[in-house]
Amino acid sequence: xSAPVTSVQPVLEFARIGRDDVPSAGGKGASLGELxxxxxxxxxxxxxxxxxxxxxxxVLADEVGRRVAGLDPGDADRLxxxxxxxxxxxxxAPPPTPVADAVLAGYARLSAEAGQPDLPVAVRSSxxxxxxxEASFAGxxxxxxWVHGGQSVLDHVRxxxxxxxxxxxxxxxxxxxxxxxxxxxxxxxxxMVGARSSGVMFTRSPQTGDRSxxxxxxxxxxxxxxxxxxVTPDSFVVNKVTGEIVRRTVATKTCWHQPDPSGxxxxxxxxxxxxxxxxxxxxxxxxxLVAIARRVEAHYGCPQDIEWAVSxxxxxxxxxxxxxxxxxxxxxxxDAARHQTAPAARxxxxxxxxxxxxxPSGG
Amino acid sequence: MFQSAGERSFPLPSxxxxxxxxxxxxxxxxxxxxxxxxxxxxxxxxNAMHFPEVIPAFDGITSEIPYTAIGANTARLFSFPTTMxxxxxxxxxxxxxxxxxxxxxxxxxxxxxxxxxxxxxxYANWDELYIGWQQRIEALIAEIEAVEVPRLQELDDLSVxxxxxxxxxxxxxxxxxxxxxxxxxxxxxxxxxxxxxGYGAYVVFFEFCRNAFPEIGDQMVARMxxxxxxxxxxxxxxxxxxxxxxxxxxxxxxxxxxxxxxKVLAALGERGDAGxxxxxxLEEAKDPWFHVSVGDGFYHHHLSWSDDLTVPFAALPxxxxxxxxxxxxTRPTKRLAEERERIxxxxxxxxxxxxxxxxxxxxxxxxxxxxxYIESHKFYCEHWFTTRFFQKIRAFGGLLADRGVLxxxxxxFHLRHTEVEDALADVQLAWASGxxxxxxxxWQPIVDExxxxxxxxxGWSPPPALxxxxxALNDPAVQMLWGVTxxxxxxxxxGNELDEKVVRGYAASPGxxxxxxxxxxxxxxxxxxREGEVLVCAVTAPSWGPxxxxxxxxxxxxxxxxxxAAIVAREYGMPAVVGTGQATTRIRTGDRVRVDGxxxxxxxxx
Numbered sequence: 019x020s021a022p023v024t025s026v027q028p029v030l031e032f033a034r035i036g037r038d039d040v041p042s043a044g045g046k047g048a049s050l051g052e053l054x055x056x057x058x059x060x061x062x063x064x065x066x067x068x069x070x071x072x073x074x075x076x077v078l079a080d081e082v083g084r085r086v087a088g089l090d091p092g093d094a095d096r097l098x099x100x101x102x103x104x105x106x107x108x109x110x111a112p113p114p115t116p117v118a119d120a121v122l123a124g125y126a127r128l129s130a131e132a133g134q135p136d137l138p139v140a141v142r143s144s145x146x147x148x149x150x151x152e153a154s155f156a157g158x159x160x161x162x163x164w165v166h167g168g169q170s171v172l173d174h175v176r177x178x179x180x181x182x183x184x185x186x187x188x189x190x191x192x193x194x195x196x197x198x199x200x201x202x203x204x205x206x207x208x209x210m211v212g213a214r215s216s217g218v219m220f221t222r223s224p225q226t227g228d229r230s231x232x233x234x235x236x237x238x239x240x241x242x243x244x245x246x247x248x249v250t251p252d253s254f255v256v257n258k259v260t261g262e263i264v265r266r267t268v269a270t271k272t273c274w275h276q277p278d279p280s281g282x283x284x285x286x287x288x289x290x291x292x293x294x295x296x297x298x299x300x301x302x303x304x305x306x307l308v309a310i311a312r313r314v315e316a317h318y319g320c321p322q323d324i325e326w327a328v329s330x331x332x333x334x335x336x337x338x339x340x341x342x343x344x345x346x347x348x349x350x351x352x353d354a355a356r357h358q359t360a361p362a363a364r365x366x367x368x369x370x371x372x373x374x375x376x377x378p379s380g381g
Numbered sequence: 382m383f384q385s386a387g388e389r390s391f392p393l394p395s396x397x398x399x400x401x402x403x404x405x406x407x408x409x410x411x412x413x414x415x416x417x418x419x420x421x422x423x424x425x426x427x428n429a430m431h432f433p434e435v436i437p438a439f440d441g442i443t444s445e446i447p448y449t450a451i452g453a454n455t456a457r458l459f460s461f462p463t464t465m466x467x468x469x470x471x472x473x474x475x476x477x478x479x480x481x482x483x484x485x486x487x488x489x490x491x492x493x494x495x496x497x498x499x500x501x502x503x504y505a506n507w508d509e510l511y512i513g514w515q516q517r518i519e520a521l522i523a524e525i526e527a528v529e530v531p532r533l534q535e536l537d538d539l540s541v542x543x544x545x546x547x548x549x550x551x552x553x554x555x556x557x558x559x560x561x562x563x564x565x566x567x568x569x570x571x572x573x574x575x576x577x578x579g580y581g582a583y584v585v586f587f588e589f590c591r592n593a594f595p596e597i598g599d600q601m602v603a604r605m606x607x608x609x610x611x612x613x614x615x616x617x618x619x620x621x622x623x624x625x626x627x628x629x630x631x632x633x634x635x636x637x638x639x640x641x642x643x644k645v646l647a648a649l650g651e652r653g654d655a656g657x658x659x660x661x662x663l664e665e666a667k668d669p670w671f672h673v674s675v676g677d678g679f680y681h682h683h684l685s686w687s688d689d690l691t692v693p694f695a696a697l698p699x700x701x702x703x704x705x706x707x708x709x710x711t712r713p714t715k716r717l718a719e720e721r722e723r724i725x726x727x728x729x730x731x732x733x734x735x736x737x738x739x740x741x742x743x744x745x746x747x748x749x750x751x752x753x754y755i756e757s758h759k760f761y762c763e764h765w766f767t768t769r770f771f772q773k774i775r776a777f778g779g780l781l782a783d784r785g786v787l788x789x790x791x792x793x794f795h796l797r798h799t800e801v802e803d804a805l806a807d808v809q810l811a812w813a814s815g816x817x818x819x820x821x822x823x824w825q826p827i828v829d830e831x832x833x834x835x836x837x838x839x840g841w842s843p844p845p846a847l848x849x850x851x852x853a854l855n856d857p858a859v860q861m862l863w864g865v866t867x868x869x870x871x872x873x874x875x876g877n878e879l880d881e882k883v884v885r886g887y888a889a890s891p892g893x894x895x896x897x898x899x900x901x902x903x904x905x906x907x908x909x910x911r912e913g914e915v916l917v918c919a920v921t922a923p924s925w926g927p928x929x930x931x932x933x934x935x936x937x938x939x940x941x942x943x944x945x946a947a948i949v950a951r952e953y954g955m956p957a958v959v960g961t962g963q964a965t966t967r968i969r970t971g972d973r974v975r976v977d978g979x980x981x982x983x984x985x986x987x
Contacts, residue, residue, distance in 0.1 A: 229731045230728060259724050259728060360736045360737075360739075361736060365743035365746055368747070369578075370500075373461060374493045374496070
């Protein structure tokens with residue numbers, strides 16, 4: 019485990035971040051850096067740190083803080099109006115030159131490394147709070163796909179910052195009494211994968227919690243169609259121990275998300291007929307995804323909820339990318355409640371307790 | 382425990398009429414196998430796993446005797462707390478069974494105390510007792526092999542007089558026949574002596590795995606537990622050795638696809654010293670390793686390799702070809718053992734905590750301790766001993782045919798064992814009196830009639846179960862004894878709604894393949910199988926293992942996931958669905974089928 023990055027640099031490349039850098043890079047940013055350290059292929063990018071956020075808020079912070087503190091969470095109308103104004107303020111205020119320059123330089127470097135000027139990127143907020151409820155207000159909705167051009171990236175970074183002042187986010191802080199002075203947010207800027215197929219993986223069964231299987235959902239195009247529930251994906255269950263695909267359900271996939279032909283954002287469209295009933299990933303790709311999932315799970319030491327994509331352009335063997343990985347939470351709680359068999363005095367005492375007339379309910 | 386007969390009910394025994402043309406089938410079996418009026422109140426199911434075919438009159442002994450032994454062990458020796466033994470009945474030539482559960486809590490508690498003392502003694506001393514078991518079973522095999530089928534001559538041997546033996550040879554007809562039956566009974570007691578305790582250890586581990594890994598299949602549990610099972614693989618190993626010897630002695634040209642055993646043997650006889658050496662090696666391998674039955678040891682007509690060389694000789698050409706091509710056919714026991722250990726350790730690593738891991742170690746350890754018995758008892762009991770038993774009975778049939786009582790030796794299997802004793806008494810009397818046996822006039826019409834009845838019964842489709850459905854079959858011991866769970870019953874109940882293109886069975890070996898079906902009526906057709914076909918047959922016995930190398934998948938009417946055939950299929954890495962009950966009647970040679978060994982489903986594609 020390496021020491022966290024202590025500097026206050028406004029921009030940090032993924033390669034310089036690890037799991038302990040949540041305070042500066044946010045949860046999402048720290049996780050992407052950590053995945054890279056674990057040897058997992060993730061699309062390259064950088065984080066606009068919480069230090070950059072604080073710099074940018076600088077002179078605004080006092081005024082904004084005062085205005086938020088004066089709000090009543092019960093007064094919905096005024097709250098909506100005030101927060102809209104605050105967001106407008108945050109989005110339109112030009113960031114300090116060092117921050118703007120660092121973001122533009124980071125983007126230029128990323129474009130140069132990819133060999134593509136105006137490289138399309140995803141801009142996502144990355145919350146520092148470990149509180150998943152707060153994180154979901156303050157961050158998860160704020161994902162801007164297929165952004166390109168330095169100025170546009172900068173604009174979207176500011177939009178992410180402004181999202182901290184959404185009605186939901188502010189209401190949440192007011193009700194919890196969270197002081198505005200503790201507020202911080204990082205933003206992830208990451209190269210887009212021109213996804214042929216994408217989807218999600220759980221490193222345990224979402225239905226039964228079984229930790230010996232990996233459940234994988236996949237569909238054509240960008241992952242937002244699967245995550246957003248716009249399509250019924252293909253679904254596979256793979257045994258971790260043997261690698262066997264124990265269940266496969268190929269769905270009729272009618273819709274996909276693709277980059278907007280205008281060059282900005284994404285559009286939803288119909289999947290061409292000839293692709294609809296074809297599996298969106300092949301067995302070899304499933305095997306690679308499963309191998310990666312196992313590595314990530316082992317790296318973190320607990321079951322993971324993973325987003326992934328298979329690139330349209332990268333050659334086989336280099337075309338599978340992880341976009342995100344976070345701990346699975348639903349079954350983790352149930353695990354604690356599950357009955358765990360304890361060892362007996364003699365091994366065959368287990369036989370006695372089982373064949374000794376234990377009568378499960380209904381018998 | 383049982384719901385009243387209503388919607389959740391199978392046909393009642395009393396509602397089932399004799400199959401057309403098979404009226405009077407009851408006379409083939411003893412009175413105590415017949416359904417009684419009060420049996421309508423109980424739940425019964427067809428034991429398709431052990432008795433997939435119509436039972437000829439003599440073969441009734443293969444249900445009568447095993448059920449005297451298994452019930453004695455669970456009910457009276459080890460005092461299993463929640464179950465006594467199994468009752469069986471015969472209907473239209475098929476065996477239906479039910480278990481007598483113990484449900485009174487006070488009685489269960491009493492039985493549990495005895496169970497702990499008695500079963501505890503066996504578990505605690507397992508390895509030592511198992512060595513004793515092997516000695517006892519080998520002694521029984523030696524005894525059955527030594528039983529003489531008397532030869533009745535014009536005058537008894539002079540030595541009987543000079544040695545003052547005191548009794549004439551006709552006495553030995555009944556004594557020796559009876560010894561065969563007695564030894565067969567003893568063998569079955571020994572067979573079940575360790576079996577239910579062994580299964581108990583397995584079921585406990587299986588339930589544990591199901592709790593920890595809800596989606597785990599029983600195949601995976603079996604893979605963690607299975608040993609190297611040296612005994613049941615040995616016949617196949619002997620074949621590989623013979624194939625290697627054929628190559629070494631430059632006899633490979635004689636082993637070609639479709640060669641009939643008799644012709645191959647004759648050709649070997651003309652190849653001088655090399656041929657003689659190979660034939661000697663064959664004789665050496667035969668005893669005991671060719672005493673594997675092509676079935677599971679419950680029918681006289683499931684012959685062994687030593688009775689009929691068709692199966693081994695169908696496998697030899699392929700082995701010869703592979704060895705000539707430089708292939709190493711040695712069974713990779715080291716790799717298999719490592720793989721078993723890897724799977725077990727990976728599952729263990731996925732468990733919640735150290736307590737649970739310790740319990741896993743205990744249960745897996747116990748399973749592996751008992752498994753050598755579970756794996757190897759079949760070769761000793763159902764194969765080696767039973768092959769010898771049926772050979773002796775066939776020889777008594779030969780004697781009855783020689784004396785004119787029967788038209789041919791095989792007809793003895795159309796008499797019940799008590800009727801065989803009658804026929805032998807007839808011979809004893811005729812030889813003693815200097816008169817003539819009266820059996821020809823009595824038995825031969827009966828045999829003819831029974832052959833006709835067996836043929837008529839063969840066309841009858843047995844319902845999977847009879848009577849009202851029990852509320853829940855949730856007692857592990859009863860499930861273990863029956864081999865049937867709630868899910869099985871639910872599947873049967875839904876049976877009518879199932880797609881007629883779908884045949885369901887046990888998922889015995891994973892993987893999904895499509896191929897052209899080859900339905901084999903009997904093992905004698907095994908030479909017809911072509912590379913890449915899907916084998917469909919009544920029984921996939923372990924002795925068919927050698928042909929597994931040739932086929933893409935196996936489907937059978939009978940068998941369970943713990944059967945040796947399933948274990949062999951897994952080792953060959955070939956999908957298998959067993960215990961379908963009806964694959965051979967629903968699928969035709971030439972049909973394109975998809976075998977889903979993960980889910981136990983065979984789909985007829987056209």
